[in-house]
Amino acid sequence: MVRDITINLNNFFLSVSDAIDLSSPAISTHQIRVAYLSWRLAKLAGLEAQKVRHIYIAALFHDIGALNPRDKLRLHRSEERELTPHCVRGERLFKSIPYLVPMAPLVRYHHRPWKTWQEAGKNLDDPYVLESQILNLADFVERSIDRNRYILDQSSHITGKVLALSGKEIHRDVVDLFMSLAKQEACWLDIVSPRLYSILLNYGPLEHIQISLDEVAQLATFFSKIIDFRSKYTSTHSSGVVACATILSHICGLTEQEILLMKIAASLHDLGKLVVPNSILEKPGKLTREEFNIVKQHTYHTYMILSSIHGFETIAEWAAFHHEKLDGSGYPFGLTAERLTLGARIMAVADIFTALIERRPYRDSMPDEKVKEIFTNQVKKGQLDGKIVKALFDHFDEIKQRVTTHQEIAQNTFLDYLTKPNSFKIAA
Numbered sequence: 001m002v003r004d005i006t007i008n009l010n011n012f013f014l015s016v017s018d019a020i021d022l023s024s025p026a027i028s029t030h031q032i033r034v035a036y037l038s039w040r041l042a043k044l045a046g047l048e049a050q051k052v053r054h055i056y057i058a059a060l061f062h063d064i065g066a067l068n069p070r071d072k073l074r075l076h077r078s079e080e081r082e083l084t085p086h087c088v089r090g091e092r093l094f095k096s097i098p099y100l101v102p103m104a105p106l107v108r109y110h111h112r113p114w115k116t117w118q119e120a121g122k123n124l125d126d127p128y129v130l131e132s133q134i135l136n137l138a139d140f141v142e143r144s145i146d147r148n149r150y151i152l153d154q155s156s157h158i159t160g161k162v163l164a165l166s167g168k169e170i171h172r173d174v175v176d177l178f179m180s181l182a183k184q185e186a187c188w189l190d191i192v193s194p195r196l197y198s199i200l201l202n203y204g205p206l207e208h209i210q211i212s213l214d215e216v217a218q219l220a221t222f223f224s225k226i227i228d229f230r231s232k233y234t235s236t237h238s239s240g241v242v243a244c245a246t247i248l249s250h251i252c253g254l255t256e257q258e259i260l261l262m263k264i265a266a267s268l269h270d271l272g273k274l275v276v277p278n279s280i281l282e283k284p285g286k287l288t289r290e291e292f293n294i295v296k297q298h299t300y301h302t303y304m305i306l307s308s309i310h311g312f313e314t315i316a317e318w319a320a321f322h323h324e325k326l327d328g329s330g331y332p333f334g335l336t337a338e339r340l341t342l343g344a345r346i347m348a349v350a351d352i353f354t355a356l357i358e359r360r361p362y363r364d365s366m367p368d369e370k371v372k373e374i375f376t377n378q379v380k381k382g383q384l385d386g387k388i389v390k391a392l393f394d395h396f397d398e399i400k401q402r403v404t405t406h407q408e409i410a411q412n413t414f415l416d417y418l419t420k421p422n423s424f425k426i427a428a
Contacts, residue, residue, distance in 0.1 A: 005213050005257070007311045010206035012216065014197055016223050017060040019305045022275045027072055030142055032200065033191050035059035037138035039205055040187065044177045045130065053205045055131045058094075058106035062135060064226050065090030065107070070278065087111055089417050097222045099215060110135040114171045124171050133174045137162065140169070141178070142191070151192045152185060213260050220267035227270050228410070231281050233361050234273070235414035236407035240354035241347075242266040243406040247399050248346045251391045262343060265318035269347060272301030272320070284361045299323050300332040318343040322351040325383040345385040349375075349392055352384075354403060368396070 017031045038059040042052045065086035066072045075086065091108035094100040109132035117129055124130050144158045145151065159182050166175040181187050190199060201207075211219075224238040245266040249259045273281075276298055280291050287295065303320030306312050321344040324330035326337040330348075340348075356371045366374075372393065378384045392399060 005311065006210035007213070007216050007309065008206075009209040009211050010201055010204055011309050012211075012219070012312075013057065013060050013206065014201055014204075015305050015308050016271070018197060019271050019274055019301070020061070020064065020226060021072075022272075022301065023277075024073055026147070029196065031060050031063060032196055033142045033145075034062060034135070034138045035204075036191060036196060036200060037141055037181075038135050039200075040181055041134045041138060041174070041177050042131070044181060045134065045174075047131070049205070051131060053209075054103045055106060055134060056205045057100070058103040058110070058131075059135055059138060061094075062090065062107050062110050062139065064093055084111075092417065093222065093225060096225070097218055099218065100222070106132050106135055108132075110139060112136070113169045114174075115168055117171075124173060130171075130174070133171050134177075137165075137170050137174055137178055140165070145192070147192075151188045155182065155185075155188050158182075213257070213264070217260055217264050217267070220264045223271070224267040225413070227268070227274060229414050229417060230274075231278055232414065233282055233359070234270075236358060236410040237354060238267055238270060239406045239410035240358060240403045241269060241350050243403045244353050244399055245347055245350035247395065247402060248350060248388060248391055249343075251395060252342060252346060252388065254343070254346075258343065261315055262318060262346065265315045265343070265347060266350065268306060268315070269302060269319040269322050269351065270298065271305055272298035272303075275301055282361050286362065296323075296331045303333075314343065317341065318347050322347045324348065325378075326385065327382045329383060342385075345388055349384060349388045352378075353392060353399070354407075357400060357403065358407065368400075372396075 014032065017035070018029060021027050021030050021032070035056050039052065039056045042055050047055070063072055063075060063086065065088065066075050087108050087110060091104045094104035094107050105128040109128060112132060113136075114133060117126075117133075122129050124133070141158060141162065144161055146154055159179065162170070162175060162178055162182075166172050190196060193199065221242075224242070228234045228236065228238050242263055245262050246259060249262045254262065273295075276295055280287065280294060283291070299320050299322065303316055306316035306319055309316075318341070321330075321333070321335060321340060324333060324335045324340055324344065325348075326340060326345075328334050328336040352375070353371065356366045356374060359365050375384065375389045375392070379386045379389050
């Protein structure tokens with residue numbers, strides 16, 4: 001039964017958080033570092049275990065409201081003057097998943113200065129104030145680190161910058177917590193350690209929490225928004241692939257458990273695309289050879305990220321092999337038919353179908369006859385599984401309608417998050 005399979009929540013969250021920050025070396029592991037600092041400060045503050053877990057999870061994904069790499073870099077370099085939009089978008093994304101709702105206010109307020117809390121008549125022991133102040137400080141410290149300098153040579157300078165925030169940006173008590181933690185050289189070395197993922201995986205506050213595949217599927221849907229909402233041209237893709245792959249899985253006789261695995265894999269199949277610059281994703285013309293080579297790495301990263309999660313072995317293959325071909329001409333692994341399972345073959349068909357019928361920066365959606373012609377040619381070349389393509393053709397109208405419906409929902413959600421002014425009118 002599906003409910004008998006569980007996944008370590010910490011392993012899942014750390015891997016996805018790490019993937020989100022792959023878009024630039026300047027922000028690599030930013031959210032994981034902030035989560036580490038937030039966790040240590042929350043423990044020093046004596047917060048109860050549940051609050052420690054909440055602030056840790058919020059920290060792992062606190063910048064998800066910055067939808068594209070450019071916005072993330074501007075935040076990291078303190079170039080973004082108006083911080084509210086990305087905080088509000090992050091809060092709304094958190095609220096879209098029941099499991100994450102309790103952490104949503106921490107994301108909403110993680111840039112709110114202490115003096116603003118004061119002006120609102122709030123105290124440090126009021127709901128979310130201490131936790132959001134800890135997250136604010138942890139984020140400031142991580143962004144203050146010069147990645148080209150040895151950490152212990154700059155720790156005093158960073159500590160001085162934090163002291164300057166005392167009583168203004170950050171409550172004095174929270175600054176005092178940090179000053180106590182900053183005395184430990186091991187803490188500074190942990191922050192920049194290449195083993196930080198492992199430290200948090202083995203000792204972090206989510207160490208023993210297991211979640212069901214149903215819960216993973218809900219969270220995977222949440223993460224698919226982060227993957228797709230980088231650009232209007234990718235904003236509906238994963239939702240379409242999920243719809244297509246799910247129907248094809250039913251037709252091809254996959255079990256209930258396998259179909260749920262397929263839904264998760266389809267939601268996360270483009271996770272590695274977070275490393276591809278928006279300038280390439282949104283290019284109106286044909287990609288150069290160099291640009292296409294950059295795109296080709298995305299399935300490699302999807303595989304490496306997902307295969308690092310214990311229990312995700314099948315999901316990793318189904319998600320990452322969607323550009324492999326039965327004749328070995330695909331990428332990035334050049335796998336051949338004997339290595340490509342039914343799930344991977346279904347995903348390849350679902351990804352191609354969704355891509356062909358959706359609008360891209362360089363073309364409109366393709367007409368049905370052209371889509372069928374492309375699939376027929378790839379089957380003749382021995383690149384795609386003919387049985388799965390036949391299943392697609394036999395249910396073409398039904399599948400296209402389902403994909404289109406799901407993509408319309410995703411498109412409306414994207415526009416709501418990105419463009420509607422009312423999206424940001426949320427009471428403080």
